[in-house]
Amino acid sequence: xxxxxxxxxxxxxxxxxxxxxxxxxxxxxxxxxxxxxxxxxxxxxxxxxxxxxxxxxxxxxxxxxxxxxxxxxxxxxxxxxxxxxxxxxxxxxxxxxxxxxxxxxxxxxxxxxxxxxxxxxxxxxxxxxxxxxxxxxxxxxxxxxxxxxxxxxxxxxxxxxxxxxxxxxxxxxxxxxxxxxxxxxxxxxxxxxxxxxxxxxxxxxxxxxxxxxxxxxxxxxxxxxxxxxxxxxxxxxxxxxxxxxxxxxxxxxxxxxxxxxxxxxxxxxxxxxxxxxxxxxxxxxxxxxxxxxxxxxxxxxxxxxx
Amino acid sequence: xxxxxxxxxxxxxxxxxxxxxxxxxxxxxxxxxxxxxxxxxxxxxxxxxxxxxxxxxxxxxxxxxxxxxxxxxxxxxxxxxxxxxxxxxxxxxxxxxxxxxxxxxxxxxxxxxxxxxxxxxxxxxxxxxxxxxxxxxxxxxxxxxxxxxxxxxxxxxxxxxxxxxxxxxxxxxxxxxxxxxxxxxxxxxxxxxxxxxxxxxxxxxxxxxxxxxxxxxxxxxxxxxxxxxxxxxxxxxxxxxxxxxxxxxxxxxxxxxxxxxxxxxxxxxxxxxxxxxxxxxxxxxxxxxxxxxxxxxxxxxxxxxx
Numbered sequence: 250x251x252x253x254x255x256x257x258x259x260x261x262x263x264x265x266x267x268x269x270x271x272x273x274x275x276x277x278x279x280x281x282x283x284x285x286x287x288x289x290x291x292x293x294x295x296x297x298x299x300x301x302x303x304x305x306x307x308x309x310x311x312x313x314x315x316x317x318x319x320x321x322x323x324x325x326x327x328x329x330x331x332x333x334x335x336x337x338x339x340x341x342x343x344x345x346x347x348x349x350x351x352x353x354x355x356x357x358x359x360x361x362x363x364x365x366x367x368x369x370x371x372x373x374x375x376x377x378x379x380x381x382x383x384x385x386x387x388x389x390x391x392x393x394x395x396x397x398x399x400x401x402x403x404x405x406x407x408x409x410x411x412x413x414x415x416x417x418x419x420x421x422x423x424x425x426x427x428x429x430x431x432x433x434x435x436x437x438x439x440x441x442x443x444x445x446x447x448x449x450x451x452x453x454x455x456x457x458x459x460x461x462x463x464x465x466x467x468x469x470x471x472x473x474x475x476x477x478x479x480x481x482x483x484x485x486x487x488x489x490x491x492x493x494x495x496x497x498x499x500x501x502x503x504x505x506x507x508x509x510x511x512x513x514x515x516x517x518x519x520x521x522x523x524x525x526x527x528x529x530x531x532x533x534x535x536x537x538x539x540x541x542x543x544x545x546x547x548x549x550x551x552x553x554x555x
Numbered sequence: 556x557x558x559x560x561x562x563x564x565x566x567x568x569x570x571x572x573x574x575x576x577x578x579x580x581x582x583x584x585x586x587x588x589x590x591x592x593x594x595x596x597x598x599x600x601x602x603x604x605x606x607x608x609x610x611x612x613x614x615x616x617x618x619x620x621x622x623x624x625x626x627x628x629x630x631x632x633x634x635x636x637x638x639x640x641x642x643x644x645x646x647x648x649x650x651x652x653x654x655x656x657x658x659x660x661x662x663x664x665x666x667x668x669x670x671x672x673x674x675x676x677x678x679x680x681x682x683x684x685x686x687x688x689x690x691x692x693x694x695x696x697x698x699x700x701x702x703x704x705x706x707x708x709x710x711x712x713x714x715x716x717x718x719x720x721x722x723x724x725x726x727x728x729x730x731x732x733x734x735x736x737x738x739x740x741x742x743x744x745x746x747x748x749x750x751x752x753x754x755x756x757x758x759x760x761x762x763x764x765x766x767x768x769x770x771x772x773x774x775x776x777x778x779x780x781x782x783x784x785x786x787x788x789x790x791x792x793x794x795x796x797x798x799x800x801x802x803x804x805x806x807x808x809x810x811x812x813x814x815x816x817x818x819x820x821x822x823x824x825x826x827x828x829x830x831x832x833x834x835x836x837x838x839x840x841x842x843x844x845x846x847x848x849x850x851x852x853x854x855x856x857x858x859x860x861x
Contacts, residue, residue, distance in 0.1 A: 252834045299799045
């Protein structure tokens with residue numbers, strides 16, 4: 250009997266805890282799937298690091314997840330998504346970034362309009378959001394907001410501190426029809442951003458949460474690829490972190506908290522020799538011989554450049 | 556003719572740009588010395604990382620600096636100083652941390668008094684400051700202030716944002732006689748901290764800047780070890796960074812700015828096999844044979860555990 254990968258876990262990764270907002274959205278939409286979440290907490294933040302370094306980190310993590318037999322990978326990190334649009338074409342499993350679903354949701358919310366992009370220094374510097382939105386016929390105003398992540402992680406998202414910082418970044422924003430929260434931490438700042446942006450523009454912009462948009466895309470693609478689990482029971486979540494486990498529990502609690510086990514993993518042992526020849530995940534070795542069972546191998550759906 | 560190391564450069568390192576405050580203090584006191592400053596900007600911040608990881612980073616950097624022939628090393632990073640009090644005993648050159656000079660300055664400023672310690676999560680968690688101050692007969696109140704570094708790096712140290720954040724951390728501080736700024740970034744917050752702490756206690760505490768205290772200690776020790784340069788002209792500064800060079804220029808400007816060349820260096824190539832047998836710096840291979848010329852090899856002065 251041939252083993253199909255549809256009951257294998259989905260891999261989700263982020264530079265740290267931020268991707269837990271994406272994991273939560275995925276779990277809500279796909280409650281019976283199993284998830285392996287990898288937070289690269291030893292090397293967080295990615296947002297201020299050189300892009301080639303971020304790409305190398307993403308490659309290491311993808312290898313780790315593939316070695317654990319995932320059936321697909323969600324890059325739940327805007328910086329890594331923006332830095333590595335090409336990493337997917339080489340892989341044998343589908344890869345989704347958070348960038349394109351966010352762009353599509355913004356274009357639907359404000360067609361031909363004025364769209365704001367808030368993100369890390371790294372994300373904004375790539376220009377990836379800006380290029381796609383402009384190609385979609387919108388005017389774009391982008392702003393790097395490096396204080397937002399530490400504010401969320403300090404647990405002061407709903408205080409006067411967060412309000413002042415939001416005003417600091419947004420005081421010169423033009424009137425906007427939609428604003429992409431281009432970093433996984435930012436949904437925690439929605440109330441303050443609504444307050445500040447609502448008063449800046451007469452009619453407040455739509456806040457686009459990429460986590461929701463990404464989860465919808467992943468669910469639709471899994472179904473189309475015949476990769477949705479057929480289990481009827483709630484799936485598990487395994488958390489892997491490269492840094493301190495206790496710190497992870499503490500910080501993760503601010504973003505919904507980890508459910509399931511948390512284990513430390515050492516990525517540095519693993520060296521990524523060639524992106525063209527990643528270690529084939531064991532779960533695919535059988536289906537590889539019988540191609541009709543594995544539609545995702547013939548049509549890798551990766552980072553979805555529209 | 557035997558080559559003496561007194562005209563070799565001093566190595567200074569930090570997890571990022573923060574150590575530039577220490578470098579500035581050193582340059583002011585020792586203008587004719589040459590300096591190699593290494594900022595581990597690819598792996599910043601250290602303050603939230605596991606201590607054994609911080610120790611491994613420090614070891615890698617020390618090897619890099621030794622391979623460049625430094626005559627001594629200043630660990631201009633509170634987290635690394637607090638994490639690695641023992642790293643020095645193994646080395647053939649003097650090593651200074653910022654922790655002990657700060658402790659001594661605080662004990663002089665407020666003997667038997669009440670002393671506050673502000674630092675990163677990592678620094679406060681080690682308890683290194685607290686133990687030494689309590690051993691010196693003081694009461695200690697320590698607080699991790701993770702938002703202070705991003706606030707300085709965002710260039711908003713003198714704004715209402717910084718004031719609110721300082722109040723957030725200090726609102727429950729007891730009356731204090733002295734406060735150690737236990738992170739190299741914090742001197743940029745002196746005006747705000749004076750304002751907030753001055754109103755919390757009736758008579759404001761002395762703010763202890765470890766950079767100044769460390770520079771004084773290094774100058775005194777170099778003289779005692781016969782290692783002060785005999786050049787009469789201003790020395791150079793070479794900056795090595797593990798991350799992005801352009802970002803370094805930008806962020807460093809907030810802390811006085813880099814003077815001299817900035818070069819990217821890759822530490823990951825270098826693996827630290829044994830702390831007991833570091834690669835001997837080439838500059839010491841000759842003096843090693845003629846011991847009277849090299850007092851610092853017989854009496855390594857390291858991290859100065861009082």
